[in-house]
Each structure stands twice: as C-alpha cells, then as structure tokens.
Amino acid sequence: MAKIIDGKEFAKAFDEKLINKIENLYLKGIMPTIGILRVGENPGDLAYERGAVNKANKLGIKVEKYICENDISMEDLIAVIKSINENDEIHGLLMLRPLPPHIDEDLVRNQLDFRKDLDCITDLSLANVFTGAEGGFPPCTAEACIELLKHYNIEIVGKNCLVIGRSTVIGKPVAMMLLKENGTVTICHSRTPKDILIEMCKKADIVIVAAGKRAIFTKEMAHKNQVVIDVGINVNDEGKLCGDVDYKEVEPIVAAITPVPGGVGSVTTSMLMSHLITE
Ligand code: NAP
Secondary structure (H helix, E strand, O other): OOOOOOOOHHHHHHHHHHHHHHHHHOOOOOOOOEEEEEEEEHHHHHHHHHHHHHHHHHHEEEEEEEOOOOOOOOHHHHHHHHHHHHOOOOEEEOOOOOOOOOOOHHHHHOOOOOOEEEOOOOOHHHHHHHHEEEEEOHHHHHHHHHHHHHHHHOOOOEEEEEEEOOOOOOOHHHHHHHHHHOOOEEEEOOOHHHHHHHHHHHHHOEEEEOOOOOOOOOOHOOOOEEEEEEOEEEEEOOOOOOEEEOOOOOOOOEEEEEOOOOOOOHHHHHHHHHHOOOO
C-alpha cells in the first residue's frame, strides 16, 4: 500500500498560513484582490473560475471579474489587460485560456505586467523559471507538484526524476523546477517509444505524469520505491474524474502516490492565491 500524498490535507494547512498573512495585510489597510479575465463561456474556464472564486472567498481575497464576449477584438482585449496593469487595486490576474482562435494568444498574454502574472502566462515569467532568475511566479500546477514533494519530505536531490509530458504549462516548467531542486531529470513525450517509456519509468524514483491521457502510467512502469505525482485530469467510463495513472493497479505497488481527485488539483488554487500575498 502506497503512502497517499493528500493534496486536500496539504492545501488546508497551506491556506491557514495564507489566512494569517492576509489578516496582516488587512491590518495595513490592504485588501488583496485578484482579477479574473475570461473570454466567452468555455465550460473548462467556468469550472476553473468557480474553483478560484471559491478559494478566494474562503481566504478573504477580493475578486474582480473581467468577462468579455467571445468575439471581443484583440485591441479591446489588450486594452482590458492594460487597464488591469495600471490598476493598483488589482494585485494579480488569472487569465483563463485558451483564448478564441481569432485572438493572437502569444501577443495578448505578453501584454500582462509580469509582476501581476499569477500563473506564469508571460514569456518573461517563463524565462525566469528556465533561467532560475528571481521575479515572477512559476505555473501554479507545476509549483503544486514541487510543494507536495517537499511537504511530504520526498528527497529530490540527485534522484532520478521523470516527467511525462512536455507542455509549456506543466511538463517543461516542472522539469526545470525539479532540476533547480537538483533532481536528475528526464522528459518523455508522445514520440517516446513505449518500450523506452517503460524503461525510463522503471528507473525513475519520482514520476510526474502530465500527459492528459487516462491510464497511461500502468503497473509495468511502477516499482516499490517510486513516488508518482499524477497531474492528469480526465473522465473515466463512469463519468468520474480520473488522472493519467491507472491508480487501482499502481497504488498497491509504489511507495507514494497522489490521488485524482484530491491530489495536485486540490493544491493549484492555493498556489495561485499565494502569488497575490507576497509580503
Ligand atoms: P497538453 O498540452 O496536451 O500536453 C500533454 C503532453 O503529454 C504533451 O507534451 C504530449 O506530448 C504528452 N503526451 C501525450 N500523450 C502521450 C503519451 N502517450 N506518452 C507520453 N507523452 C504523451 O496537456 P497539459 O496542459 O500539459 O496538461 C496535462 C494534463 O494535466 C491534462 O490532463 C490536464 O487536464 C491536466 N491539468 C491538471 C491541472 C491540475 O491542476 N491538476 C492543471 C492543468 C492541467 P507531445 O508534446 O509530443 O504532444
């Protein structure tokens, strides 16, 4: 039986510390405020927005929503972002993505002042994750993986760390963050042949699975000393949420594992809110 890396338990303790910091800000007359920018009514965006608003309410953080029509012009969207950059009462922004196809997302996301970039959407924030320079914030999901490992005292230094997935949102940044923690890091992706993927997994002490493919990590990839962090969010045949790991098969084999739900996803909005509270 694996140790369960419990994201809800971690988030509860983390949030309590955040609330103390927020109360100190109130005493200084500061009301921490997050902007949430959404274009259109994408169900995935609405779900993420709901999660962020609930967390903000729980912590005592004010939310300002910027809701734009799906057919907003790029100029108007950029004007919204610039107004947020200039508004001293908005301390950071969550911009829900992807944006509609008529918008040049690369151009738009880079208009945000990187100091207000809570989820690492600007190239400047990402560059800092890659160079290790100070300033800006890492992507919340990648940070959630690292914070869970640290909280559960899982040694990263020198360990054989495997990341499955190479997206700019999770795979690449989490690999860089593991490297910063002195892990020995390998990345696999959709072009990695299955036999090599199995071989890499078998050798890995820590596996971060972020492929967005249900049950991609199976029992033949697992071993008893391994820690498995499952980032995936999928829906199974019964319509229930599941990760990228075949949890039923893998959990009895490995040393520690995150469940889905209740693992990485439970920590992400706490990371997001912590980026507002820098004092
Ligand atoms: P993405 O942009 O689709 O990237 C998926 C990555 O996985 C790609 O690099 C892809 O390789 C790789 N991949 C796909 N199939 C593979 C296979 N069979 N073997 C090995 N690698 C494979 O997805 P993402 O945005 O990184 O998200 C990954 C997952 O995390 C999704 O399920 C998403 O819903 C979830 N997620 C969770 C949270 C959270 O808070 N828990 C937050 C955001 C996202 P190529 O590059 O070769 O295509």
